[in-house]
Amino acid sequence: MVSYKELGLVNTREMFKAAVDGGYAIPAFNFNNMEQMQAIVQACAETKSPVILQVSSGARKYANQTLLRYMAQGAVEYAKELGWERPQICLHLDHGDTYELCKSCVDMGFSSVMIDGSSKSFDENIELTKRVVEYAHQYDVVVEGELGVLAGIEDDVCAEKSNYTRPEDVIEFVNRTGVDSLAISIGTSHGAFKFTPAQCTRDANGHLVPPPLRFDILHEIEKKLPGFPIVLHGSSSVPQEFVEIINSNGGALKDSVGIPEEQLREASKSAVCKINIDSDGRLAMTAAIRKFMVESPDKFDPRQYLGPARESLKQLYIHKVKEVLGSAGHAE
């Protein structure tokens, strides 16, 4: 048993309270390797933004969970070395699907876990979530639950159709489970192809414009649970400049579409206090690497393409914390 406190990590309790009161959201960025971790820490140390390092079950399979945990510990030390005296870094399990997985993360130093019982019945979701909460809270680890189903594909999470969260369910869910935060479904979606062209309109440049987020549902939930931390998954914006670089350098991403940043900025001002961004980082890295490969066919040192990919990712994260989520400057 390793406590996250020994690793210098924090849970999200204080972070979320400050974010709800201050009208901003904490970024949750996924990582699977060293360059992604470096980009996250550099961006957040430079802007003094609290941050959630997010590990999916796909990342655990890809990179090994022991290694990821030591990398998170390394992230705290690295942040200090970069001049961030009191780094506010949380290590979070994204989309845990069993009690055993969540327990194992709590036992090995995670400060936050998500138990995603959203595919189960309401009562089964409550039962599973409550069990995880009871275990995690013994060690001051916080728990995110989910009500409602997001469409799209993300690592092992896949659903064809979204089911919006029903505001009439949230009070009972939160009271019976004791969760610390709640992921809701109001029209965000996992992956880089969030909507079909048929669900969208097109702007003057021919880019797809998705249906707007259901702010009416969000506001109803806020009314039922005043000040309670709400989480948005699937909140990449799929910047078209990355898609264009990818496609003009041999890629084939057709009709990719994300959530407009203005809507995420709007959501950040409400009880939404954690916003998950994964696909945008994937696109930034892939665009930089594809461009390098096409422009420099004679180079073969991985540092030569992972370096610019890391820099592009860092700039993306700085943009997100400053311009979209508003979390910059809140972890001095």
Ligand SMILES: [Zn+2]
């Ligand atoms: Zn998700």
